[in-house]
Amino acid sequence: MAAVSTSVASQITNPNSVVSTQFSGLRRSFLKLESSVSTQSSFFQNVDSHLRLSSSSRRAPRGVVAMAASGKNGTKESISKLVSDLNSATLEADVVYFNTLVFPFKLLYLELSLVHYFITSTCCSWFLFWPHYGYSPYMLVVWYLKRSVGVSNGGMAVYVVVAPPFVYIDQVKNSLTSRIEVSAQNCWISKGGAFTGEIRLRFVTYKGTQYYSSLQLASVEQLKDLGCQWVILGHSERRHVIGEKDEFIGKKAAYALSQGVGVIACIGELLEEREAGKTFDVCYQQMKAFAGKLSIIYVNALPSWDNVVVAYEPVWAIGTGKVASPEQAQEVHVAVRDWLKKNVSEEVASKTRIIYGGSVNGGNCAELAKKEDIDGFLVGGASLKGPEFATIINSVTAKKVAA
């Protein structure tokens, strides 16, 4: 999902700036190619506008997640205000360039077009020839690439997800811009049954793709009816207040993923665990539970982590105002990525988004976002303030653009 930072906006509106992306796992770097033909700005603007493709990477982009309005802070009124703020916030479709396929063709096309321009402009109006010689074949290729690669997430490069309490999901889904996705804060461990009070899954489609399974055919479940694409699992309050164990949380994650629901998998240590030097061990143990259950549902293949976002939330930082320092957060994110590399695969380690949560706000997000392995944020208190949340979103987008 994308939020537009000023830097993105300025690049998009700058006809002399051609921006393309490269991917290293999920971490996307941008190349800036300054056009040296400044006098041909309208020419390049025209060309560039046709070179842009919506986000079409097969790899999911970085994510920002708002866990909006948990606990006492969630009221109908505060949720309405959040939705209203987010709907009016400057969140722009983050247009990206499908570099790996388009860029070589783009260079060739620019070269041919320049040659064509200089030849035709000497004898007649190049505008007469343009649609026939350059434009049409190029558009055909772009159209083909778009079709073959697919456009995901409405062209967004950074996901924004709002996770209201269950009772407000319908309200949020019905009033929030479709630019922002919706998550539940929890779900039940499996398909339906007599589990009074539990919220079950029923997902038939995910990002436009139909998912059918025997489980699904047998279940008539609830969250899908409300349009949730994500679920947060393993949040510290579920672990330490409700008493959910690793095994139980892992099962939920596996079930959600098997139904095509993205999982925001929370991990994190208590203060005493950090002070005892057990931070990594705790996180590894929690990761192991997620990974173990994933491997069960993907028995015939490597477990897919494409729809998993790991959220590192040190418990001592949640709702306390004591944010982890960028170095502390980065250190754990690196360790988690390393764990994924050793225990799942190098590719998964590279691709998986690891976001940070715990007293993130508009004032500290930029420094945190600068860290290489912090791919986004899980935001509690600050997510209730729409403009501040927009600042947090933009810090992630700005990082992506600057990378």
Ligand SMILES: O=C[C@H](O)COP(=O)(O)O
């Ligand atoms: O519940 C949300 C996250 O755990 C973080 O909350 P916070 O940003 O208020 O510390």
